[in-house]
Amino acid sequence: MLTDKHCKNAICPPDKKRARFTDALGLYLEVSPTGSKRWFWKTYSGGKEGRMALGSYPATSLADARKARDAAKMQKADGIDPVLARKVQKLKSSNPTGDTFKVVALEWYAKQKDRWSPGHAERLQRQLERDLFPWLGERRLREIEAVELLATLRKVEERGAIETADRGLMLARQVWCYGVATGRVERDITADLKGALQPYRGRHFAAITEPAQFGELLRAIRAYKGGPIVRAALQLAPMLFQRPGELRAAAWTEMDLDAALWTIPAARMKREKEGKEYGSPHLVPLPTQAVAALRDLYRLTGHGTLVFPGERSHDRPISENSVRTALITMGYTPEVQTWHGFRATARTMIAEVLEVDPLVIEAQLAHAVKDANGRAYNRTQYVNPLR
Numbered sequence: 001m002l003t004d005k006h007c008k009n010a011i012c013p014p015d016k017k018r019a020r021f022t023d024a025l026g027l028y029l030e031v032s033p034t035g036s037k038r039w040f041w042k043t044y045s046g047g048k049e050g051r052m053a054l055g056s057y058p059a060t061s062l063a064d065a066r067k068a069r070d071a072a073k074m075q076k077a078d079g080i081d082p083v084l085a086r087k088v089q090k091l092k093s094s095n096p097t098g099d100t101f102k103v104v105a106l107e108w109y110a111k112q113k114d115r116w117s118p119g120h121a122e123r124l125q126r127q128l129e130r131d132l133f134p135w136l137g138e139r140r141l142r143e144i145e146a147v148e149l150l151a152t153l154r155k156v157e158e159r160g161a162i163e164t165a166d167r168g169l170m171l172a173r174q175v176w177c178y179g180v181a182t183g184r185v186e187r188d189i190t191a192d193l194k195g196a197l198q199p200y201r202g203r204h205f206a207a208i209t210e211p212a213q214f215g216e217l218l219r220a221i222r223a224y225k226g227g228p229i230v231r232a233a234l235q236l237a238p239m240l241f242q243r244p245g246e247l248r249a250a251a252w253t254e255m256d257l258d259a260a261l262w263t264i265p266a267a268r269m270k271r272e273k274e275g276k277e278y279g280s281p282h283l284v285p286l287p288t289q290a291v292a293a294l295r296d297l298y299r300l301t302g303h304g305t306l307v308f309p310g311e312r313s314h315d316r317p318i319s320e321n322s323v324r325t326a327l328i329t330m331g332y333t334p335e336v337q338t339w340h341g342f343r344a345t346a347r348t349m350i351a352e353v354l355e356v357d358p359l360v361i362e363a364q365l366a367h368a369v370k371d372a373n374g375r376a377y378n379r380t381q382y383v384n385p386l387r
Contacts, residue, residue: 002029004062010037027069029057039065041072043083052083099184101144101175102137108178117273124171131156131168141176142185146192157198166200169193206334207341209348214238217337220330230322232297233308237323237339239290241346241365243270244339246282248317250307257294260286269366282366 002023012019012031021029026042039054054060054068072082105128113121135152136144149172156165173190180188208214221234233248240247246264254263266279286294294307301309308318323339337345343365350356 002062007037007057007062011035023062023066025069025073027054027065029065039068041069043076045081050083052086099141099179100137101139101141102133104141104179104182104184105132105137105175107182108175111178115272115274117271117276127164127168127171131164132172141179144189146189149189150193150196153193153197162198162200165197169197205338205341205344206336207344207348208337209345211349211353214345214349217330217332220332224326224330226326226329227311228297228300229308229318230326232293233318233323234326235293236290238342238345239287240284241343242284243343243366244320244323246270248308248320248323250317251305252298252302252307253305255286255294255307257286257291257298260288260291262286284364 002021006021007029010019010021010029010031012033012035014033016033018033019031021031023029028040028042029037030040031037037057039057039060040051041054043050043052052072054065054072057065060068075082075085109121109125109128116124132152135155136148139148153165153168153172156168169190173188176185176188176190179185208217218238221231221238224231224234237244237247240262242264246268249268250262250264254265256263262284264282264284266281267276269276269279269282271279297307301307301314304314306314306317310316310318320339324334327337327339328334347361347365350361351358
């Protein structure tokens with residue numbers, strides 16, 4: 001076995017690359033020709049010899065090297081690979097920014113922000129700052145318990161914001177998952193809150209899906225005596241069943257009435273930031289009735305940019321409330337039929353009554369292909385079957 005005197009006097013002969021001085025139980029001191037001395041512990045895994053560095057001499061004394069060896073042996077006896085455990089620990093300690101909830105949340109936010117639309121990014125940041133940071137921001141992520149997170153989210157529930165509390169939990173889950181991935185915390189505590197919050201049941205947009213009742217609605221739209229711009233939007237909504245924001249902000253440059261095709265730029269679609277910037281435009285075939293309605297409307301608004309300009313400013317489209325109010329005037333309250341509900345009406349009746357291929361309907365609705373791999377390759381727009 002080595003002594004401190006042996007370690008201090010150990011040298012490497014000039015004709016060797018290195019010299020080893022064995023202590024006991026796999027511990028040895030390796031000396032290089034330059035005089036540097038390092039401690040190693042010999043390991044075996046899968047029949048192959050390896051080694052684990054334990055520090056440099058004299059910074060790590062003989063006694064300290066033996067303690068480090070014994071600690072590594074205990075880890076191995078417990079089924080833990082000491083070399084791998086040390087690598088993991090180094091990775092965990094490589095987060096110089098800190099490990100408070102606020103630090104981890106903002107780090108996660110910064111890495112994801114470029115994928116989101118500006119509006120979505122602003123909403124998430126506002127919720128972090130309003131609902132989570134005041135109570136959890138300065139706490140170390142690994143020290144926060146599930147009951148603390150629950151108490152924080154119940155403050156949101158207490159003001160009647162059930163949906164916001166549910167979104168807050170989903171937001172916290174993303175932060176904890178990121179914390180686990182970066183070694184700031186061992187596990188995701190948000191899983192412990194399952195069933196602890198008031199259940200949020202998302203509201204569906206009211207929609208008529210019975211053919212006879214829908215026929216009555218179409219006749220009411222045809223008889224509507226309101227302004228021509230809103231009347232045209234009312235007529236086109238059930239024909240084209242696009243999202244209200246996409247229809248009301250339509251520009252004449254997007255319309256090719258001769259080709260009976262409406263091309264909505266990717267930037268105007270409901271997509272993530274990448275899809276808006278690099279995605280394909282959405283193609284909407286125009287039926288004969290839609291072309292006729294648009295030609296009539298062109299005589300009124302074709303001199304401007306927007307298909308459905310507002311009354312006060314022709315640079316801004318009609319509001320979503322304009323069609324909502326028209327529906328209410330006809331006796332169709334938000335509990336019966338909504339503008340957005342025309343999409344559900346179309347999805348249900350075209351599939352059940354006309355028995356059209358669901359893929360064709362989903363393409364017209366601009367819904368993403370749900371198969372994880374399909375989106376990258378299936379870019380079919382189904383323009384012809386929709387005419």
